Amino acid sequence: MQRYFISADNWISDQQINIDGDDFHHITRVMRMSVGDDVICNHPNGSAAECVIVDVKNDYLVLSVKAWLNQSVELPVHVTIAQGLPKGDKIDLVLQKGTELGAARFILFQASRSVVKWDEKKALKKQDRFNKIVKEASEQSHRNKVPEVEGVSSFQLLLEKSETYNVKLFAYEEEAKSASFTRLSSIFNEITADMSVLVCIGPEGGFSPDEVNLLKAAGFSSVRLGPRILRTETASLYFLSSISYHFEELR
Amino acid sequence: MQRYFISADNWISDQQINIDGDDFHHITRVMRMSVGDDVICNHPNGSAAECVIVDVKNDYLVLSVKAWLNQSVELPVHVTIAQGLPKGDKIDLVLQKGTELGAARFILFQASRSVVKWDEKKALKKQDRFNKIVKEASEQSHRNKVPEVEGVSSFQLLLEKSETYNVKLFAYEEEAKSASFTRLSSIFNEITADMSVLVCIGPEGGFSPDEVNLLKAAGFSSVRLGPRILRTETASLYFLSSISYHFEELR
Known part of the structure; x- marks a missing residue:
């Protein structure tokens, strides 16, 4: 599943994420995704969630968190x-x-x-x-x-x-x-x-x-x-x- | 010291190596070396020797072995x-x-x-x-x-x-x-x-x-x-x- 690092400002709540800018372009144009498609969103604090696209606006997407992921692949050092x-x-x-x-x-x-x-x-x-x-x-x-x-x-x-x-x-x-x-x-x-x-x-x-x-x-x-x-x-x-x-x- | 891998044909004896082709060009033109300068020559069998340039011909160099080197940095596997x-x-x-x-x-x-x-x-x-x-x-x-x-x-x-x-x-x-x-x-x-x-x-x-x-x-x-x-x-x-x-x- 495609992953995106989403800046903290775009995490509207524990349940909602908005995606704009380059990532908006990549998801809608390059990946040709739309409502109902899933992506993984990474928060700058290291947490990540599987999310579903619930709305496509003119220049941003609205996503809803389906499940928080708790795997980490960061080096322990x-x-x-x-x-x-x-x-x-x-x-x-x-x-x-x-x-x-x-x-x-x-x-x-x-x-x-x-x-x-x-x-x-x-x-x-x-x-x-x-x-x-x-x-x-x-x-x-x-x-x-x-x-x-x-x-x-x-x-x-x-x-x-x-x-x-x-x-x-x-x-x-x-x-x-x-x-x-x-x-x-x-x-x-x-x-x-x-x-x-x-x-x-x-x-x-x-x-x-x-x-x-x-x-x-x-x-x-x-x-x-x-x-x-x-x-x-x-x-x-x-x-x-x-x-x-x-x-x-x-x- | 500069190193060169010299094909087996150019190892004339245990004591003499001739260098031609690209390496001749590199040594004389790029490195601007001449008689008396030292280089390390590697034999395809893995052995290496410190050599001195003893003669510069039109399109090849004659080198003499000064000392065989016995360090190896090859992976043991x-x-x-x-x-x-x-x-x-x-x-x-x-x-x-x-x-x-x-x-x-x-x-x-x-x-x-x-x-x-x-x-x-x-x-x-x-x-x-x-x-x-x-x-x-x-x-x-x-x-x-x-x-x-x-x-x-x-x-x-x-x-x-x-x-x-x-x-x-x-x-x-x-x-x-x-x-x-x-x-x-x-x-x-x-x-x-x-x-x-x-x-x-x-x-x-x-x-x-x-x-x-x-x-x-x-x-x-x-x-x-x-x-x-x-x-x-x-x-x-x-x-x-x-x-x-x-x-x-x-x-």
């Missing part, structure tokens, strides 16, 4: 991916695949080796596109929540933001090359449900030595993501898949 | 990804990321729900491009071996090919939705080093009921890849990351 700005449209891949794989939040940051430089204007322009990518990926993957995408931070601001996290990690290529590396599992074994985990990933070329020193001084631990050298846009996918495996598939 | 042909250029993503994440072989197959249909001519035309993608991704990720990419198989041929594998799996969306699913770890726990594992992934829309029945009859087990529904091009990345985590990072 709250993972934030902090991605150093990569080249081209690789950030789209990180957001889309990271959402499918369960990330709770994304922070983009301007790393010293980021080839692209985004000013506030460019970042604002991209924000709508990013929000759309994570919303669609959440619907597709049957997520209960849409991840947040925070606009571009400076490295300094990223360090400040990191203070609220329980676990602070960074992917470090030298860790993959080292014989005395820290196993990812030894880090995951220290994490318990509902903890917040921040993992920072450098852009192409990785972190600069200065950044590595600042991360370490701020209490970040370096991790290796298997022994092979991953491209920047692949690192978060390995991390999220592994943490999902550890907490959702391993017994 | 031999994983083949059989990917039902997806739309657009998603197959490029599967090949590139799958190589970074350690796949040993890729088989592409024409699934009943594959929207694109490739005839032999189209498949042949794409083969060069696929070989280039996996070679470059292997060099980038410091692999010891370049994965094989087998041209497009029919579903029937895929079933025949599967007979040589120790472990046969298929990703099944219904498994993710089921309350009584088989945990991926219970499958990984039965796998030991050097076993060959084949995992089949359907195209957009998944496997048809007929295909599911044929897979089961041929001894394939269905697996879930976490509780979220992944796009076809994300499934293999989850599988490879998890199996890497299980065998390379978990203790």
Whole structure:
């Protein structure tokens, strides 16, 4: 059944939801649904309900809740991916695949080796596109929540933001090359449900030595993501898949 | 140090390697290297050596082996990804990321729900491009071996090919939705080093009921890849990351 994330304003009551805008268009034009058809509506708080269309107005739909659903497919751990700005449209891949794989939040940051430089204007322009990518990926993957995408931070601001996290990690290529590396599992074994985990990933070329020193001084631990050298846009996918495996598939 | 996979013919002796073609161009023009510069040369058998350029000819380089390297970053398990042909250029993503994440072989197959249909001519035309993608991704990720990419198989041929594998799996969306699913770890726990594992992934829309029945009859087990529904091009990345985590990072 098709899923839609409906903003809190459109939840009129416990029983009624109105859908307008892009979702209205998608349901009536793309899916060609009408009165009597069912969809799943997700509330921003994570709850979801099976709903039936009861009325089609000019520019919105009225839906009635048939049943509240209580399954959740959210990762038991709250993972934030902090991605150093990569080249081209690789950030789209990180957001889309990271959402499918369960990330709770994304922070983009301007790393010293980021080839692209985004000013506030460019970042604002991209924000709508990013929000759309994570919303669609959440619907597709049957997520209960849409991840947040925070606009571009400076490295300094990223360090400040990191203070609220329980676990602070960074992917470090030298860790993959080292014989005395820290196993990812030894880090995951220290994490318990509902903890917040921040993992920072450098852009192409990785972190600069200065950044590595600042991360370490701020209490970040370096991790290796298997022994092979991953491209920047692949690192978060390995991390999220592994943490999902550890907490959702391993017994 | 830059890495190149050099075909067996170009290993003149235990001490001498000649490099021509694209790699000659890359080393002399793109990297602007010359006599005295070092590169790592990988032999198709998985061995690798640090080499120095000793002579630059018109259309090839002569290198001398300085030291054999004995590190290996190959996955301890031999994983083949059989990917039902997806739309657009998603197959490029599967090949590139799958190589970074350690796949040993890729088989592409024409699934009943594959929207694109490739005839032999189209498949042949794409083969060069696929070989280039996996070679470059292997060099980038410091692999010891370049994965094989087998041209497009029919579903029937895929079933025949599967007979040589120790472990046969298929990703099944219904498994993710089921309350009584088989945990991926219970499958990984039965796998030991050097076993060959084949995992089949359907195209957009998944496997048809007929295909599911044929897979089961041929001894394939269905697996879930976490509780979220992944796009076809994300499934293999989850599988490879998890199996890497299980065998390379978990203790």
